Amino acid sequence: MKTSDFYYDLPEELIAQVPISDRSSSKLMVMDKKTGEIEHKIFKDILEYLNEGDCLVLNDTRVIPARLIGEKVATGGKIEFLLLKRNDDDTWETLVKPGKKAKIGSEFSFGNGKLIAQVNNILEDGSRIVKFKYNGIFEEILDELGNMPLPPYITETLEDKDRYQTVYSKHKGSAAAPTAGLHFTKELLQQIKNKGINLAFVTLHVGLGTFRPVKVDDVDNHKMHSEYYSVSKKAAEKINKAKINNKRVICVGTTSCRTLESVADENGHIAEKNGWTDIFIYPGYKFKVVDNLITNFHLPESTLIMLVSSLSNRKNILNAYEEAVKNRYRFFSFGDAMFIK
Incomplete structure (x- = not known):
């Protein structure tokens, strides 16, 4: 399977630069994972598609202000x-720009x-291990x-820092938001x-590797970045x-999905657990526990579009994305949502 199999053409003006004022009023595309049939809704309509006894799994990680400008x-x-x-x-793995200034022993x-x-x-990948000193x-x-x-x-300045946090964010540690969750309000x-x-909260601290492009031609050869996760006993019981x-x-989101599939045994049973995962989900993967997914629209040729394709199939997903472009959906982190039912 080739990385290029997951390419689609996206007009630049459809990349959402700012969040809309009402989180739950974004567009929602509802797609049947088996037939590929599509409906166009508003996000708050998600309520119509959730049934009593279902378990909605959300990632309660909180983004830290991880970008530092210095000298x-x-x-x-x-x-x-x-x-x-x-x-x-007090050591961190960091990305540094410009990297040539950051030789071993350099201080900033x-x-x-x-x-x-x-x-x-x-x-090896060019990132730096840095030790911080402070009082x-x-x-x-x-x-x-x-x-x-x-x-x-995203090239626009974010006016309100909290708009890049979910309303249920709790545990600090992410370098990026689990953006599918940005559509939920406390009222919804x-x-x-x-x-x-039932709402079950798990934690996966999202790394910036989520934005790194797939640089290999053959999908099988891609190595995922590692991210820390935690699943509580309470969350496991609700899911089971x-x-x-x-x-x-x-x-809600590919991060929650990757967390559950990392923890689940072959029978789809979830246990209380924490650790690191570098699970890579792409077509051919057999899901052990996840049935459906609420997600945003992802970058062409990304691991995220590969994951959503594995829950349905590549043809259905690329067709849905084509439909989203045609209907002027907003794409990526601050964009509109999709429910794969």
Whole structure:
């Protein structure tokens, strides 16, 4: 299977640059995963498609302001750090621009010295292992100095930081938002609960690898980035209950989907668990627990469009995307939604 099999033509003006004012008023495309049949709705209509006893699984990770702008201590040259993954002892895996300035041993200052970073190592993919020095609490300093790490295809400034967080975000650690969840309001979630649908919250800290292009021609040769996940006993029980009662497990976003498929055993049973996953889901994959998916419209040739194709099939998905372009849907992080039922 070739990466190019997942290409589609997207006019640049359809890439959403800003979120719409009412989260739940975005467009919703509803597609039958077997027939490919399509309906055009508004996101709050999702309520019509959820049934009593279903389990809706949401990723409650919270995005950290992981983009830091600073300067090289020795020269004063401008530098940009993107925090990817926290290790022990105040060390982080980071992306640095421009990378040529960040040699091993180099020091960088942020906020007039409130935060100092020293490059300890350079990894094979070009990212840096950096140790931070500071006085006080790291999270508070990061909140003060950091910016939201918006995807590279968003060029507009985000006026309200909270619009790149889901209304149920809780556990800090992501370098990117689980964007399918951005469509939910607290009121809509309450209506869903009132209808007898169980909400299960899992955590997967989204890494920026989610935006990295697939650089190999053959899909089988792609290596996924690793991300930390956690599934509580409470969430596992709700998901297992739905499966036992022949109800549906509906994931909000590809991150929730990847979490469940990483944790599930061959019978689709979920256990309380945490760890790291680099699961790569693409056509040919047999789902163990996930029945349906609420998701956004993804980049051409990305691992995300491969995942959604595996839940239906490539032909149905590419046809749906063509239909979305024709109907002027908004694409990517701040764009419209799709329900694969």
